Amino acid sequence: MHTDAPEKDTVNQGQTSAEELNTILHLQNQVLEEIVLDAQPDSIFTSVCQFIENCVADSIASIMLLNSSNRHLSVVCAPSIPKASLALLNGLVPSPEAGSCGTAVYTGNPVYVSDIEQADCWESFRDVGKELGIKACWSYPIRIDSEHVAGSIAISSPKTRTPTAFHHQLLEAAANIIGIVLKRQKAQQFLEHSENLLQNITNAMPGVVYQYRLTPDLKQEFIYIGQGIEQISGVSAEEATEDFRQFWKQVHPEDQPSLWASIIHTSQHKLPWSHEFRVFHRNGDLRWIRGSSLPDTSNKLDPSLWNGVLLDITPEKASIEQLRLAGIAFSSTNEGIMIADCNNKIIDVNRAYSDLSGYSREELIGKSPSLLKSPRHDKDFFQNMWAALAEEGHWQGEIWNRRKNGEVAPHWVSINAVHDPETHKLTHFVSVNADISNIKASEEKLSHLAHHDPLTNLPNRLLFGARLEHALTHRESNEKIAMLQLDLDRFKHINDSLGHKYGDQLLLQVTERLNKTLSTRDTLARIGGDEFAILLEELEHAADAATIADAIVEAMEQPFQLDGKDYFTTASIGVALSPDHGDDSDTVTKNADIALNQAKDSGRNNYAFFQPELSETVEEWIRLEPELRKAVADKQFVLFYQPQMDATGEKVIGAEVLIRWEHPEMGLIPPGQFLSIAEEIGLLTKMGNWVLEEACAQLSRWRKAGLNNFRLAVNLASDQITKQDLPSEVQTLLYKYEIPADMLELEILETFLLEHEKEATATFQALRQQGVHLALDDFGTGYSSLRYLKQLPITKVKIDQSLVRDIPSDPDDEAIAKAVILLGHTLDLKVCAEGVETPAQRAFLEQEGCDQLQGFLFSKPIRQEQFTELLLAQERIQEVEYS
Incomplete structure (x- = not known):
């Protein structure tokens, strides 16, 4: 095969007609017009191929271009070849055996193949030709310049065919036109790359590049300014070039006069310009800008142009300011x-x-x-x-x-x-x-205040604890250490009646007296309002602590002078020894506090040594308290009833309601183990209210069952009487459960009346007016007063079981019981004896005319079901007697 005049495939050398030349000229004009209109290369390629196919019958036009590595050819335009078939052509490597197009690109010369079956360059691609349905293929190389081939344009035919001079010129003209398009595209790409490179360089510069003009009529304008101007001022580059005033408005008003003066001066004298000024960003930030520029001497036609840069020097200014402030801070x-x-x-x-x-x-x-x-x-x-x-x-x-x-x-x-x-x-x-x-100095003062009582200047609880811990840690094996916990008796009465001023004076006098009683090696501390603690070290015997405690009690019995008058306050002291009562401060302190409570319970104005059994009681109290709170919430209580008999002891005329705690694990707990705890932690009122309502509910059930020939007695807690409207509560329960008031009896402890007689009187009178019976419990235990029986609407007195227990062996108890029965009957009161356990006691009380009897001789406290059976049995006996 030959590239210009093939050996077998000749070119028709006939002359090109005027019409054919016009056709070629028309193609050139069409493409040039598209180029002028800035059409895309792909669109131009399609127009060229379609033009060729329209003017050359039975033809297929195609354009192949080298890829970026110049190693492979790919079809960029072939309107008449199915897209599925293009894969056969794409990736073609130019060579002398690569068909018409690959050979033309490889040699840089046109290749005209009239019969693919006979051409050497198609030997390896004849199957491709058959697949595409072509038998002739004329290809012309596309050049960008004289040295570089970019691809080829080809005219293929489904039949063997020899090209004419017109075909040759048409391909040549099309190849040149496509070369022009590719060259123009390459130039545009280079230009865009240059512009992008310039833009990137401009953007990367530490500042905003600009070109500025000051017109003869002193009008300012930006010919060009970088996009960074928006970051400085909030004004976009487009806004600034369109109207310079948009940027000028952001310049700080105070800086505008000096900035304008510097511009005028350097412009008149053609000097390099540099100036620092402030600019407000549109978001409100204030920035410092350093502007600099030089006259554009390269532009002879327009000497008013300046090229420069704007730098944001806000961080630099801030650093300078920081250095200035640091200098001020350093010096001042x-x-x-x-x-x-x-x-x-x-x-x-x-x-x-x-x-x-x-x-x-x-x-x-x-x-x-x-x-x-x-x-x-x-x-x-x-x-x-x-x-x-x-x-x-x-x-x-x-x-x-x-x-x-x-x-x-x-x-x-x-x-x-x-x-x-x-x-x-x-x-x-x-x-x-x-x-x-x-x-x-302040720390020392604060340390003293933190460890000393501000009133007495004695060590406080914190310092005393530290000294106690130190003493216990360093105690010799043959010595004892004692802690005395002291509480003033009746201090609250003096403090409340005279005021805190005199209360403080009393505490100061107590401190002085204690210091005189104690040795200088002993530690005296105030650990609470009227509580003091004393640490005694290096004792040989427990008797040494007792001697000191006794001396303190005696010293405190002397009067104290307050406002010229004598006042008395004694001391109760609890004593705990180490190692006898503990080796650590917590144990010794706890045991001293337990002993103090024992001293108070023993009548005050004395001292008591810790006893281990007292600790067991306290531990039991601590163990039961949380369980008791849960019991109240979960209603773990149950009522028991102890019958009250008539004088003969044969007939049930009433019952006393008694509470029991039915613990899910510990079983039935008697009231003696938990009532004092309930009172101490404030639960007794809630429990008392529950007992009263539950008793009324049960009484209502008995009454509806026809069992109504008895009276139910319910004990009252003191807070039920003093801290709530008891008459209203009782009236509500009587109405709710439809109970006659005569069937309900409320019991009041005589010891309660000792402290609350006045406030209880109105409550009891209101209850009695409702028809409720009132009984005075534990009468005759040492606080009895005829005033209660005279002034209060009591309907019954109960002889305490301590006066019944020794009858008939104790004449004194017999005499008191007789006197109470006689007194009660004289005042028209019923009398009930508690704790009747023997026939002899029953016989004595019946002989003396006691109205009611209660005790284990007749029945222990029993559950509701058992008491119901007792009432029913009594009803059956009565029915038999009446019948």
């Missing part, structure tokens, strides 16, 4: 600042450091900070300090420095090692010193 701060070099020689100090040290700045420069060293610190102290600086780069702590005049004062010192950020070498030491003399 109250803390002493010292800067030393890496050899620890002072290179600068501020005024405060000179004041702290007593040395002038000139005296300190070049000296070592050890000039201020005092004897308060040893060598190890400074070795540890330097080790911390070397390891951590920082040290702070308390140093006692010596001033120039010899005075030693505490300073809080913070030292930092400064290193070069690049080389990391040590360059300086910066020390900040503060005089903490006042702080140390």
Whole structure:
């Protein structure tokens, strides 16, 4: 095969007609018009191929171009070839055996193949030709310039065919046109790349590049300005070039006159321009800008042009301001600042450091900070300090420095090692010193206040605990230590009646008296309002503690002078010994408190030693308290009923309601184990209200069952009477459960009336007016007063079981019981005897005319079901008797 005149495939050398030349000219004009209209290359390629196929019958036009690596050809336009078939052509490597197109690109010359079956260059691609349905293929190389082939344009035919001169010129013209398009495309790509590169360079510059013009009529305008102007001012580059005033408006009004003056001056004299001014960003931020420019001497036609850059120097200004403020802070701060070099020689100090040290700045420069060293610190102290600086780069702590005049004062010192950020070498030491003399004095005062009572100046609970712990830890094996916990008796009465002023005076006199009674080696502390604690050390015997406790009790019995009058307050003391009653402070303190409560329970104005059985009671109390709270919430209680018999002991005329705690694990718990706890923690009222309502509910059920020939007695808690409207509560229950008031009896302890007689009177009268019966419980136990029986609407008195227990063996108890029965009947009151357990007791009481009997002789407290059976049995007996 030959590239210009093939051996077998010849070119028809006939002349091109005028019509054919016009066709070629028309193609050129069409494409040039599209180029002028800035049409895309793909669109132009399609127009060329379609033009060729329209003017050459039975033809297929195609364009193949080399890829970016110039190694493979790909079809970029072939309107008449199915897309599925293009894969056969794409990736073609130019060579002498690569068909018409691959050969033309490889040789750079046209290749005209009239019969693919006969052409050597198609030997390896004849199957492709068959697949595409072509038998002839003429290809012309596309050049961008004389040295570079970019691809080829081909005319293929489904039949063997020899090209004419027109076909040759048409292909040549089309190849040239496509070369022009590709060259123009490459130029545009290069131009875009250059523009992008320039833009990237401009954007990367530390500032905003601009070209500026000042017109002869002094009008300012940006010919060009970078996009960074928006970051500086909020004004976009487009806005700034369209209207310079948009940017000028953002210049700080105070800076506009000086900025304009500098522009005019440099413009008139053609000098380099530089100026700093402030610009408001549209978001409100204020920025510092440094503008600089030079006249554009390259443009001879327009000498008014300037090229320059705007730099945002806000961070630089801030740094300068920070340095200025740091200088101010260094010179004016109250803390002493010292800067030393890496050899620890002072290179600068501020005024405060000179004041702290007593040395002038000139005296300190070049000296070592050890000039201020005092004897308060040893060598190890400074070795540890330097080790911390070397390891951590920082040290702070308390140093006692010596001033120039010899005075030693505490300073809080913070030292930092400064290193070069690049080389990391040590360059300086910066020390900040503060005089903490006042702080140390305040700390000592605060420490005293934290450990001492402000009124008496005695050690407080915290300090006493520390001393007790120390004494217990260092106690010799053959010595004892005692803790006395002291509480003033009736101090509250004096404090409430006379006021806190005199209460404080009394506490001061108590402190003075205790100090006189105790030895100087003993520790006296005030640990509460009227509570004192005493620590006795190095005792040989328990009797030594008893002697001191007895002396304190005796000393406190003497009167105290308040406002010229004598007042009395005694002391109750609890004593705990170590090791007898504990080896640690918590145990000893707890046991002393338990002993104190025992002393109070024993009548006050005395002392008591701790007894282990007392601790068991307290532990039982602590164990049961949370369980009791849960019991109230879960209603774990049940009512028992103890029958009350007539004088003969044969007939049930009533019952006393008694509460029991039915614990899910511990079983039935009697009231003696939990009522005192309930009263102490404030649950007794809630439990009393529950008992009253539950009793009324059960009474209602009995009544509806026809069992109504008896009266139910319910004990009242004191808070039920004093802290709520009891008559209203009772009236509500009577109405709710439809109970006649006559069937309900409320029992009041005689000891309650001793303290609450006046406030209880109105309550009891209201209850009695409702028809409810009232009984005075535990009558005759030592507090009995005829005034109760005279003034209160009592309907029954109950002889306490302690007066019944020894009948008939104790004549005194017999006499008291007779007197109570006689007194009750004289005042028209019913009398009930509790605790009847023997026939002899029953016989005596029946003989004396006691109205009601209650005790184990007849029945223990029983459950509701058992009491119901008792009532039913009695009803059956009565029915038999009546019948």
